[in-house]
Amino acid sequence: MKNTKTAEAALSILKEGNKKYISSDVPSGDISRAIRERTAEAGQSPHTVVITCSDSRVIPECIFSAGIGELFVIRVAGNVIDRHALGSIEYAADHLGSRLVVVLGHTHCGAVGAAMHHEAGGFVKSITDEIQSAIGGETDELRACEKNVLNSVSVIESALSDAVGDFTVVAAIYDIKSGEVTFL
Numbered sequence: 001m002k003n004t005k006t007a008e009a010a011l012s013i014l015k016e017g018n019k020k021y022i023s024s025d026v027p028s029g030d031i032s033r034a035i036r037e038r039t040a041e042a043g044q045s046p047h048t049v050v051i052t053c054s055d056s057r058v059i060p061e062c063i064f065s066a067g068i069g070e071l072f073v074i075r076v077a078g079n080v081i082d083r084h085a086l087g088s089i090e091y092a093a094d095h096l097g098s099r100l101v102v103v104l105g106h107t108h109c110g111a112v113g114a115a116m117h118h119e120a121g122g123f124v125k126s127i128t129d130e131i132q133s134a135i136g137g138e139t140d141e142l143r144a145c146e147k148n149v150l151n152s153v154s155v156i157e158s159a160l161s162d163a164v165g166d167f168t169v170v171a172a173i174y175d176i177k178s179g180e181v182t183f184l
């Protein structure tokens with residue numbers, strides 16, 4: 001069973017879900033036993049792929065009031081794109097029918113901050129080097145976050161150019177204080 005929702009329909013579901021999240025203190029996605037059993041039997045058909053940061057304050061299913069089987073989520077610090085992420089996107093688009101890909105950055109991202117201040121070492125540097133090349137000398141933190149997500153969008157679009165058309169890639173920023181998602 002593949003997803004049949006268009007990118008446009010998926011985007012409006014996400015926007016509505018985010019409004020619901022902001023106006024309520026309780027997560028409202030369907031995580032019932034019934035949906036768990038149904039998706040275990042019938043398989044998954046997520047309408048959207050979300051690529052976001054590992055930051056513990058960013059919880060995609062809650063942010064969009066989504067439940068089991070709705071979001072195909074890829075998480076890595078700084079929401080940078082590597083070959084594994086590309087493979088995951090390709091899989092969701094080809095085999096699960098996902099038509100919308102959202103790169104979701106967030107305010108006060110530690111990975112972006114570390115890239116701005118050149119303070120990473122070890123394996124973390126492989127992440128901040130990627131972010132650094134996307135943000136250049138940007139000194140405004142929010143603007144740097146936006147440049148970073150826009151870079152991830154263009155990495156996806158150029159690597160998967162044959163498939164773009166089958167799915168739509170959009171950039172968004174999550175405000176970790178207000179809970180609001182702004183699509184760029």
Ligand SMILES: [Zn+2]
Binds near residue numbers: 053055
């Ligand atoms: Zn982050």
